[in-house]
Amino acid sequence: MASSLSGMFPSQPPVPPPIPPGSATGLMATPPGPKNPNVTLVDELESSFEACFASLVSQDYVNGTDQEEIRTGVDQCVQKFLDVARQTECFFLQKRLQLSVQKPEQVIKEDISELRNELQRKEVxxxxxxTKLRSWQQVLxxxxxxxxxxxEMTQGPLAYLEQASANIPAPMKQT
Structure with missing residues (x-):
């Protein structure tokens, strides 16, 4: 995935993470985001995702006895992944906003297409x-x-004869 999208984000500056609580100034010594200018948000997202899994299967964590240290390490990896995911989401939202300003008809076309797909899905x-209703009606x-x-069969033979004889026309009287 990163190879096909790697040229998409090189000039986009990453969005800074939220200011940590208790921070006096909120200024950071190094800017957030990739340290290497050739690394894109997608590359960083992919590497942080891999780091999350690596931290879960690492022998250090498997053999470790200090649960708090393990939890802290995993939390840091997950937090980094979430931060980069937010930056990536922000990037795409900014691009979507630019598209909606520059080409509003494109956004409307996409909305119409999504609505058509939803109608087709609901029709199916x-x-x-x-079909299920018809089959259950047939069963009923x-x-x-x-x-x-x-x-009719449980009425017995006498009831059946009485019912059958009631349907026979009465004989005509001869005078």
Missing amino acids: LIQKHL EEINVQHKKTS
């Missing part, structure tokens, strides 16, 4: 639910028909 979901109809047949 509706069709899926309708079959149960209803079965129940009617069962109730």
Whole structure:
């Protein structure tokens, strides 16, 4: 990923991290961000992500007995990753803002495309639910028909004969 995006961010200055609590001036001796000007935010994000995993599987931490030291090391790696992730997010938000100012029609086109995709996704979901609804309606109809047949058969032969004889027309009287 870094190789395809490495040329995208070299001129972008990183966003400074928040001022730590208890800091008197908030000024730092060295500017935040990559120490090497050829290192991009994506490269730094990738290396900090790898450092998070390395800290979790490092033999120093596996064999370590001081839980507080382990926790502090892992917290520092995760915090660095989160800081670089925020800087990267800020960069993309700035680019998005520039795009919306320079080409507002592009943002509208993207919004329309996203709305169309959402409508298609919801239409597929509706069709899926309708299919399930039809299958359950069919199951209920079959149960209803079965129940009617069962109730007719459980009436017994006498009730069946009475019902059948009631349907026979009465004989005509001869005068």
